[in-house]
Amino acid sequence: MTASILQAPDMTDHLDLLESHAIFILREVVAECEKPVLLFSGGKDSAVLLHLAAKAFAPQSLPFPVMHVDTGQNFPEVLDFRDDAVARHGARLVVASVQESIDQGRVADPGPLGPRNRLQTVTLLDAITAHGFDAAFGGARRDEDKARAKERILSFRDAFGQWDPRQQRPELWQLYQGRVNPGEHLRAFPLSDWTELDIWQYIERENMALPKIYFAHEREVVRRDGMLLAVGPFVEPRPGEEVERLVVRFRTVGDANLTGAVLSNAATLAAIVNEIALANVSERGATRGDDKFSETAMEDRKREGYF
Amino acid sequence: MKLAAKDLLRLATVGSVDDGKSTLIGRLLVDTRQLFDDQLDAVAAASEKRGVGDLDLSFVTDGLRAEREQGITIDVAYRYAATPTRKFIIADCPGHVQYTRNMATGASTADLALVVLNVAHGVKEQTRRHLCIAALLGVRTIIVAVNKMDEVNWSESAYVAVVDELTTLANELGFESVTPIPVSALLGENVVERSSHLDWYAGPSVLQALEACDAGSWTHAGSGSRLPIQWVLRQNGGGRTYAGMLNGSTLHEGDTVTLLPANIETTITSITSGSGPRHAATAGLSIDVGLADETDAGRGDLLATSPLPTVTKEFEATVCWFGEQPVRAGQRLRLKHTTKVTPARIRELSGVVDIETLSVEAGTQLATNDIGLVTIQTADALVVDDYRDNRVTGSFVLIDEVTNATVAAGMVGRASFL
Ligand SMILES: Nc1nc2c(ncn2[C@@H]2O[C@H](COP(=O)(O)OP(=O)(O)O)[C@@H](O)[C@H]2O)c(=O)[nH]1
Ligand SMILES: [Mg+2]
Numbered sequence: 001m002t003a004s005i006l007q008a009p010d011m012t013d014h015l016d017l018l019e020s021h022a023i024f025i026l027r028e029v030v031a032e033c034e035k036p037v038l039l040f041s042g043g044k045d046s047a048v049l050l051h052l053a054a055k056a057f058a059p060q061s062l063p064f065p066v067m068h069v070d071t072g073q074n075f076p077e078v079l080d081f082r083d084d085a086v087a088r089h090g091a092r093l094v095v096a097s098v099q100e101s102i103d104q105g106r107v108a109d110p111g112p113l114g115p116r117n118r119l120q121t122v123t124l125l126d127a128i129t130a131h132g133f134d135a136a137f138g139g140a141r142r143d144e145d146k147a148r149a150k151e152r153i154l155s156f157r158d159a160f161g162q163w164d165p166r167q168q169r170p171e172l173w174q175l176y177q178g179r180v181n182p183g184e185h186l187r188a189f190p191l192s193d194w195t196e197l198d199i200w201q202y203i204e205r206e207n208m209a210l211p212k213i214y215f216a217h218e219r220e221v222v223r224r225d226g227m228l229l230a231v232g233p234f235v236e237p238r239p240g241e242e243v244e245r246l247v248v249r250f251r252t253v254g255d256a257n258l259t260g261a262v263l264s265n266a267a268t269l270a271a272i273v274n275e276i277a278l279a280n281v282s283e284r285g286a287t288r289g290d291d292k293f294s295e296t297a298m299e300d301r302k303r304e305g306y307f
Numbered sequence: 308m309k310l311a312a313k314d315l316l317r318l319a320t321v322g323s324v325d326d327g328k329s330t331l332i333g334r335l336l337v338d339t340r341q342l343f344d345d346q347l348d349a350v351a352a353a354s355e356k357r358g359v360g361d362l363d364l365s366f367v368t369d370g371l372r373a374e375r376e377q378g379i380t381i382d383v384a385y386r387y388a389a390t391p392t393r394k395f396i397i398a399d400c401p402g403h404v405q406y407t408r409n410m411a412t413g414a415s416t417a418d419l420a421l422v423v424l425n426v427a428h429g430v431k432e433q434t435r436r437h438l439c440i441a442a443l444l445g446v447r448t449i450i451v452a453v454n455k456m457d458e459v460n461w462s463e464s465a466y467v468a469v470v471d472e473l474t475t476l477a478n479e480l481g482f483e484s485v486t487p488i489p490v491s492a493l494l495g496e497n498v499v500e501r502s503s504h505l506d507w508y509a510g511p512s513v514l515q516a517l518e519a520c521d522a523g524s525w526t527h528a529g530s531g532s533r534l535p536i537q538w539v540l541r542q543n544g545g546g547r548t549y550a551g552m553l554n555g556s557t558l559h560e561g562d563t564v565t566l567l568p569a570n571i572e573t574t575i576t577s578i579t580s581g582s583g584p585r586h587a588a589t590a591g592l593s594i595d596v597g598l599a600d601e602t603d604a605g606r607g608d609l610l611a612t613s614p615l616p617t618v619t620k621e622f623e624a625t626v627c628w629f630g631e632q633p634v635r636a637g638q639r640l641r642l643k644h645t646t647k648v649t650p651a652r653i654r655e656l657s658g659v660v661d662i663e664t665l666s667v668e669a670g671t672q673l674a675t676n677d678i679g680l681v682t683i684q685t686a687d688a689l690v691v692d693d694y695r696d697n698r699v700t701g702s703f704v705l706i707d708e709v710t711n712a713t714v715a716a717g718m719v720g721r722a723s724f725l
Contacts, residue, residue: 146370285345
């Protein structure tokens with residue numbers, strides 16, 4: 001212990017308080033639930049969640065496994081990051097595969113290039129049942145979407161995995177109570193009160209590693225449905241689409257065929273924090289094809305049991 | 308650009324249905340440019356689709372399908388705003404009596420309540436109920452937006468009449484700081500910018516009042532430190548530390564602490580937070596601490612500095628009942644207090660609060676949304692403070708043993724206005 005790293009007691013800013021709240025939730029759920037799991041997509045929010053989980057239980061290893069619901073349509077950089085992060089934290093990785101759900105006939109096959117985002121719900125719920133998980137940590141934030149803005153930090157799911165927004169449990173003070181009956185489960189969202197800017201300021205402060213695609217780089221893209229899609233195994237240029245080489249980065253990470261890039265020169269964490277502080281389009285509005293379908297796309301997916 | 312460190316203020320809207328809470332929050336977010344362009348476009352599109360004008364600002368927070376169809380708020384929406392020095396966590400609460408449990412959810416973590424009332428209607432029963440619950444929950448500071456001033460032709464006398472009525476109630480309920488402001492949420496008058504229609508009013512806008520108010524603390528000066536133990540961490544090379552979120556006064560390395568309920572005195576040898584070792588920690592930080600002596604401390608125990616809390620299996624409390632079925636004395640329930648869960652029962656129901664008069668009447672049961680004075684008996688000993696001294700060690704929830712639903716919010720002791 002060296003004196004220089006000791007902090008004055010008044011050095012508490014909003015990031016310290018958000019971090020503390022998240023760590024509190026992580027510890028509370030682990031203490032109250034039998035078999036939790038942490039949902040890990042390899043994106044920035046789940047990276048922050050894993051980082052916080054490691055802090056919450058250090059120096060012990062993570063008291064729960066990490067689960068990736070794998071659509072098979074990932075950016076390769078994200079899979080690399082997932083494997084690095086899991087190894088660095090000594091975590092146990094469970095992969096729940098959407099391809100397997102398709103092969104087993106649990107969901108209809110949308111074809112090799114078709115969207116798989118919504119299919120994940122079945123894969124996720126099947127895996128939760130198969131492993132007997134009674135709580136699943138997710139990195140969702142309330143500032144992402146108007147339906148998420150309504151959700152409790154500990155959010156109850158019935159025996160069919162459904163969320164009922166009209167019947168949420170009261171959640172008073174920080175008395176998170178996590179008891180469920182067999183077959184039911186909880187989703188726990190320790191990052192509920194973080195905004196996108198908080199996430200980036202925290203990543204910068206903690207100097208965390210992230211998938212490379214979050215930083216500005218040159219890549220081939222096509223313009224489709226108002227998005228810049230990266231040309232690759234899951235996005236083939238269609239007739240009439242022009243392939244352009246642009247300097248871009250990703251603000252969110254989802255399936256490669258549903259996640260748009262943004263034009264950006266932000267190649268460092270400091271530059272990204274500046275960019276986000278000045279942004280006038282939301283992260284989902286800028287980049288996510290999966291939310292564009294209807295006014296209540298997220299609410300509808302959540303009701304079914306989506307993340 | 309280096310962004311400045313910010314403090315954190317949690318606020319909740321309270322007041323009766325349709326008085327303009329959601330519209331006010333929507334207006335506040337829009338006029339401070341906290342909404343992204345695409346979010347604003349989506350609100351405009353939803354307004355058009357439902358034929359409610361160009362921009363129904365309540366849709367900024369009323370995001371559920373049913374809420375937009377019915378034009379009401381069902382559950383709390385959390386929204387975020389930031390100024391250069393402050394981050395705001397805003398809970399926009401529902402006004403309907405059947406969603407009181409959701410209002411209590413939003414208000415239970417609030418430092419400040421933003422009371423909204425319609426200048427033409429004044430204080431309604433739900434306004435009284437919400438203010439009463441906010442006061443019970445320990446909110447000390449309220450900003451009162453007297454809304455819909457456009458509908459009374461910006462009349463000063465109409466405003467003064469409502470402020471008088473509200474101030475009388477607020478004084479009865481013991482709020483320490485009351486800031487009334489005439490506004491029109493719909494037209495954006497006095498929400499962010501000062502209004503030109505209200506030249507007789509010299510005070511702040513809602514935003515100015517929010518920026519100026521004390522970020523607040525849940526701790527009274529002179530109360531002790533409290534660390535409810537959540538989890539025991541085994542350290543490399545042997546030894547243990549005890550993890551939890553600190554509340555009450557600042558805890559320092561070297562402080563003498565008492566482990567409760569065992570009543571063992573020991574000394575804090577180390578404090579570690581998310582950012583590493585530190586000499587001291589303030590309330591709201593998740594820390595883990597080392598102790599000088601070997602103990603068998605574990606989850607559900609509490610480390611405290613003096614003045615020490617009370618160890619008890621029976622105590623008086625005020626409860627807000629949210630269960631769908633009424634409850635009577637004798638009912639067995641599960642109780643969660645800090646990090647401890649224990650079987651409990653309502654041993655005695657000593658009174659039910661009449662919201663109209665704030666008097667305590669005799670009663671045999673608590674119906675949904677009733678506030679009652681009870682004696683709670685627990686199977687295991689709890690380590691409690693009076694709620695007015697500490698919102699963490701003074702609060703508990705009651706849980707239905709079969710459905711696991713949270714059926715009551717409980718506060719140790721009796722509020723001074725009851
Ligand atoms: N004239 C007028 N109408 C308002 C004002 N603020 C809100 N309203 C209207 O009052 C109704 C209820 O508003 P809402 O924000 O949903 O109320 P809440 O139930 O308290 O959240 C809506 O039709 C609003 O447009 C105001 O300042 N002036
Ligand atoms: Mg409302």
